[in-house]
Amino acid sequence: MLDKNDNNRPECCSALIALELSRLDINITALSKVHVTGVGNLQKHGTGYTLFWSGNPAVEGHFSGVGFLVRTSIAIASTLESLLTGYSDHIMSMHLPLRNKKFATLLNMYASTLQSEPTEKDRFYSELRYVLWYTPAADKVIILGDFNARVSWDAVAWRGMLGRHGIDNCNKNGHLLLEFCMELQLIITNTIFQQKDRLKTIWRHPRSRHWHLIDYILVCQRDRRDVLHT
The missing domain is CATH 3.60.10.10 (Endonuclease/exonuclease/phosphatase)
Known part of the structure; x- marks a missing residue:
């Protein structure tokens, strides 16, 4: 869960999470209650991770929101920006390429x-x-x-x-x-x-x-x- 008091600043509220993921050597994590509007992504410079999110339209505020924090090397290699879909502030999907032309679909939901x-x-x-x-x-x-x-x-x-x-x-x-x-x-x-x-x-x-x-x-x-x- 990201801090809703940070308003629309994902670059601040996910930095500590990215550092912890790096320490634990985790490639992908699903986040809920990101409290960020719209659909977007942001590379976390210095951490090696990129945040992708799906939230409410700006006119509806910061009620919920879901996201993925992904190791940047995976995001770049997989061109994930085109493989992620934000359906709402409750559901987001990632179509992740595997070996032998196979895929995994990861769904993050709240x-x-x-x-x-x-x-x-x-x-x-x-x-x-x-x-x-x-x-x-x-x-x-x-x-x-x-x-x-x-x-x-x-x-x-x-x-x-x-x-x-x-x-x-x-x-x-x-x-x-x-x-x-x-x-x-x-x-x-x-x-x-x-x-x-x-x-x-x-x-x-x-x-x-x-x-x-x-x-x-x-x-x-x-x-x-x-x-x-x-």
């Missing part, structure tokens, strides 16, 4: 919160469904982002979509996500690796102070073996 109106949630999943339907069938698909959902650990009821190592109780947003995964044969990879809960959770509730898992990485079931760890 889903409606639990308090959002049902029509807003339906609109989000309709848009995400539309993007996936028009993704080339041969592509490896990786969906990353903040789903604002708790999916629990019921791997029996949601076999193929959910592993045995989830946490929390499933909420309404979790049911929406699991039904979406069932429809499109996606697996929530966060739940298939056994590790300590503190390495899974990402967000602490402001009142209960409990930590929850709401950010997920989804892949097609056929690509399950490509995921080494989440």
